[in-house]
Amino acid sequence: MSPTVGVIGGGQLARMMVPAAINLGIEIRVLAETTGESADIAVTTLGDYRDPAVVLAFAKEVDAVTFDHEHVPQAVLKALVEAGVSVQPGPDALLYAQDKLLMRERLSALGLPVPDWARVSTVADVDAFLADHGGRAVLKTPRGGYDGKGVRIVSSGADASDWFEAGDDLLIEELVSFSRELAQLVARRPSGELALWPIVETIQRDGVCAEVIAPAPDSAGKLADVAADIATTIAETLGVTGVLAVELFQTTDDRLLINELAMRPHNTGHWSMDGATTGQFEQHLRAVLDLPLGATGCRDEWSVMVNVLGGPLAGTLADRYSLALAAQPTVKFHNYGKDPRPGRKVGHVTAGGEDLDDVVYRARAAAAFFEN
Amino acid sequence: MSPTVGVIGGGQLARMMVPAAINLGIEIRVLAETTGESADIAVTTLGDYRDPAVVLAFAKEVDAVTFDHEHVPQAVLKALVEAGVSVQPGPDALLYAQDKLLMRERLSALGLPVPDWARVSTVADVDAFLADHGGRAVLKTPRGGYDGKGVRIVSSGADASDWFEAGDDLLIEELVSFSRELAQLVARRPSGELALWPIVETIQRDGVCAEVIAPAPDSAGKLADVAADIATTIAETLGVTGVLAVELFQTTDDRLLINELAMRPHNTGHWSMDGATTGQFEQHLRAVLDLPLGATGCRDEWSVMVNVLGGPLAGTLADRYSLALAAQPTVKFHNYGKDPRPGRKVGHVTAGGEDLDDVVYRARAAAAFFEN
Numbered sequence: 001m002s003p004t005v006g007v008i009g010g011g012q013l014a015r016m017m018v019p020a021a022i023n024l025g026i027e028i029r030v031l032a033e034t035t036g037e038s039a040d041i042a043v044t045t046l047g048d049y050r051d052p053a054v055v056l057a058f059a060k061e062v063d064a065v066t067f068d069h070e071h072v073p074q075a076v077l078k079a080l081v082e083a084g085v086s087v088q089p090g091p092d093a094l095l096y097a098q099d100k101l102l103m104r105e106r107l108s109a110l111g112l113p114v115p116d117w118a119r120v121s122t123v124a125d126v127d128a129f130l131a132d133h134g135g136r137a138v139l140k141t142p143r144g145g146y147d148g149k150g151v152r153i154v155s156s157g158a159d160a161s162d163w164f165e166a167g168d169d170l171l172i173e174e175l176v177s178f179s180r181e182l183a184q185l186v187a188r189r190p191s192g193e194l195a196l197w198p199i200v201e202t203i204q205r206d207g208v209c210a211e212v213i214a215p216a217p218d219s220a221g222k223l224a225d226v227a228a229d230i231a232t233t234i235a236e237t238l239g240v241t242g243v244l245a246v247e248l249f250q251t252t253d254d255r256l257l258i259n260e261l262a263m264r265p266h267n268t269g270h271w272s273m274d275g276a277t278t279g280q281f282e283q284h285l286r287a288v289l290d291l292p293l294g295a296t297g298c299r300d301e302w303s304v305m306v307n308v309l310g311g312p313l314a315g316t317l318a319d320r321y322s323l324a325l326a327a328q329p330t331v332k333f334h335n336y337g338k339d340p341r342p343g344r345k346v347g348h349v350t351a352g353g354e355d356l357d358d359v360v361y362r363a364r365a366a367a368a369f370f371e372n
Numbered sequence: 373m374s375p376t377v378g379v380i381g382g383g384q385l386a387r388m389m390v391p392a393a394i395n396l397g398i399e400i401r402v403l404a405e406t407t408g409e410s411a412d413i414a415v416t417t418l419g420d421y422r423d424p425a426v427v428l429a430f431a432k433e434v435d436a437v438t439f440d441h442e443h444v445p446q447a448v449l450k451a452l453v454e455a456g457v458s459v460q461p462g463p464d465a466l467l468y469a470q471d472k473l474l475m476r477e478r479l480s481a482l483g484l485p486v487p488d489w490a491r492v493s494t495v496a497d498v499d500a501f502l503a504d505h506g507g508r509a510v511l512k513t514p515r516g517g518y519d520g521k522g523v524r525i526v527s528s529g530a531d532a533s534d535w536f537e538a539g540d541d542l543l544i545e546e547l548v549s550f551s552r553e554l555a556q557l558v559a560r561r562p563s564g565e566l567a568l569w570p571i572v573e574t575i576q577r578d579g580v581c582a583e584v585i586a587p588a589p590d591s592a593g594k595l596a597d598v599a600a601d602i603a604t605t606i607a608e609t610l611g612v613t614g615v616l617a618v619e620l621f622q623t624t625d626d627r628l629l630i631n632e633l634a635m636r637p638h639n640t641g642h643w644s645m646d647g648a649t650t651g652q653f654e655q656h657l658r659a660v661l662d663l664p665l666g667a668t669g670c671r672d673e674w675s676v677m678v679n680v681l682g683g684p685l686a687g688t689l690a691d692r693y694s695l696a697l698a699a700q701p702t703v704k705f706h707n708y709g710k711d712p713r714p715g716r717k718v719g720h721v722t723a724g725g726e727d728l729d730d731v732v733y734r735a736r737a738a739a740a741f742f743e744n
Contacts (some may be wrong), residue, residue, distance in 0.1 A: 001688070002688070002690060002709060003690050015394065016394075017394075018394055019391030019395060020391075022388075022390055022391050022413055023385065023391060023705070023706050023707070024690075024693075024706075024707055025688075025689060025690055025707025025708070025719070026690075026707060026710045027413075037717055038679040041394055088711070112446070113705055166714070183584070200455075209529065233535050277701075277702055278701075286697065288461070291693050291694065291695070292697035292698035292701065293695065293701065294697070294701050294702070295701040295704075299671060299672075300671075316373070316374070316397075317397060318373075318374060318375050318396075318397055318398075321396075321663050322663065322664065325663055325664035325665075325666070326664035328648055329649075329650075329664065329665065329666050329667040330667040330669075333395070334395050334396075334397070335395070335397025336397070337374060337397045340586060347397070370708075
């Protein structure tokens with residue numbers, strides 16, 4: 001019998017687990033919401049991840065349950081655990097990737113470096129925080145945000161009033177003065193083994209990850225050590241299993257502050273599929289099945305990943321292959337099999353090599369063939 | 373619409389096309405003989421590849437047809453071509469991978485280096501060849517042999533008599549005095565582009581590929597150039613498309629002689645999945661869809677692939693993962709999802725690095741966990 005992993009959610013993260021699973025002889029089953037999702041190349045069940053009966057029936061056919069997204073309600077997760085299902089990461093860890101207010105509270109209690117933040121319930125709370133933080137701040141909905149959604153810059157309490165209408169508390173944070181953004185990814189098994197990839201630099205555009213450079217330039221030494229300590233502390237203290245992504249700000253005065261957490265393979269780890277000995281999707285599968293982790297060293301001096309977003313013109317990525325593949329024979333192309341709606345993540349490319357300028361050029365040039 | 377490749381045959385070669393296809397956003401459909409084959413992770417149709425109606429119906433749903441094995445009858449292949457199907461490689465090329473007598477005749481006519489050989493129809497023919505070649509020779513059935521099957525060493529015509537009972541001519545070849553075996557793999561598109569991987573050394577055990585070292589030690593220069601010329605000439609002259617594997621003997625007096633041809637991804641190319649910028653399965657898909665080929669350089673100074681054969685003990689590869697993956701965290705494991713019957717190819721492992729002794733050690737050590 002092949003070990004079987006059930007993935008809740010049918011997006012590109014579930015899809016990219018499949019090649020790694022095939023190589024290792026692991027079966028992937030996906031619980032997706034609709035047909036035609038990115039991961040429907042795997043054995044797919046259609047159903048609502050908010051319905052405990054649906055999720056329980058799905059989970060009983062697999063050895064471990066993991067996630068393509070972080071939206072499965074705690075009540076459903078707890079019902080799985082009570083039924084004896086191996087849920088990786090478990091609800092007690094996933095909680096802190098689901099709710100940014102709880103995450104900030106927990107990380108602050110652990111003494112980990114985070115931006116100044118506050119829980120705000122009223123427009124007056126927002127104004128009070130703004131008065132103490134230079135008149136501008138970042139307002140976030142605690143739940144459901146991603147890729148820049150659920151995040152807004154505010155300069156008065158009035159800017160927040162519509163979001164308070166839902167009746168929930170919001171998270172407000174100082175506008176961090178940062179020189180760049182970084183990400184530290186780590187994988188951890190239920191039995192405790194942990195493996196860190198090198199820290200990477202991430203370049204965001206419109207709140208969405210656009211490019212990743214691995215390893216982050218000028219990160220060797222103190223910076224990498226601090227990031228590794230932060231990610232290790234979070235993974236071990238919160239009991240995270242599978243891949244944990246810790247998004248970080250490097251401040252203009254060279255501190256590291258924790259921005260966001262994700263407890264699943266993450267866009268900032270896609271480079272590792274081609275650029276590390278063990279890619280994040282293979283490692284995630286090993287981790288959630290409590291199998292020994294693979295080596296995480298870089299295969300190239302530099303790897304650069306560039307996201308491909310759907311552009312204004314019609315057509316699929318494959319329509320551009322005759323030009324793109326010919327122009328960049330060393331670049332690895334990843335096509336998520338999605339309709340390329342404008343702004344939607346539909347693929348990524350990764351280049352590797354010894355000269356960073358050249359690697360960046362090749363990755364950007366390859367991605368540019370798909371941009372419009 | 374995703375480009376779609378139809379693969380005839382459901383073994384591990386079809387299976388290993390799937391991860392590459394997922395990355396490129398290519399759909400794979402497989403025509404398999406029975407359920408539960410290695411490639412049934414892809415969309416699978418069950419049917420007999422010898423039945424033209426079955427194969428035509430399968431082929432009409434795909435953009436190109438290619439192969440997991442070389443056993444599809446010429447009449448079926450020609451019916452596909454007549455129906456306008458893109459068959460890669462086409463019947464006129466595949467013929468020479470299907471019939472070793474025709475292959476020897478054609479390569480000899482091209483002036484390419486082959487062992488001394490003859491077409492034999494009778495026991496007396498065998499005795500005559502033996503008299504001219506030191507009393508021992510290799511007898512082969514022209515069709516259907518693989519992994520040492522259909523090959524026998526003979527020292528008298530009587531040794532051949534049972535194979536003549538089928539009424540077909542046989543191929544007899546001199547027993548080549550060789551220092552080692554090599555393989556040169558190349559991929560070629562219908563429109564002519566061609567890309568060679570580095571020449572590799574192959575170590576056979578009981579007629580089955582056991583290990584591959586890439587690149588072949590001490591091969592740079594003349595040896596690599598001659599092998600590249602041979603493979604290029606064969607691919608271009610025979611009009612091969614997709615991956616072509618040319619198995620070679622390096623004779624004790626340092627000539628290269630062509631042993632066998634395969635027109636599909638080949639066991640001697642498995643190292644390239646992890647060890648080359650573009651692996652053979654990705655390249656095969658690009659080639660059969662007439663897409664630009666990827667770069668074929670080595671990602672590591674040395675790559676060593678070791679086959680995993682089913683052993684005498686029960687259990688699957690995955691049962692040994694807790695020991696094997698822990699012991700060899702840098703090795704890439706490939707599990708074909710097959711029942712591990714003794715002697716059956718059920719997986720392979722690949723190690724890479726700078727020190728060949730160390731790379732060989734790690735690959736062998738990883739494979740050893742599955743051997744019994």
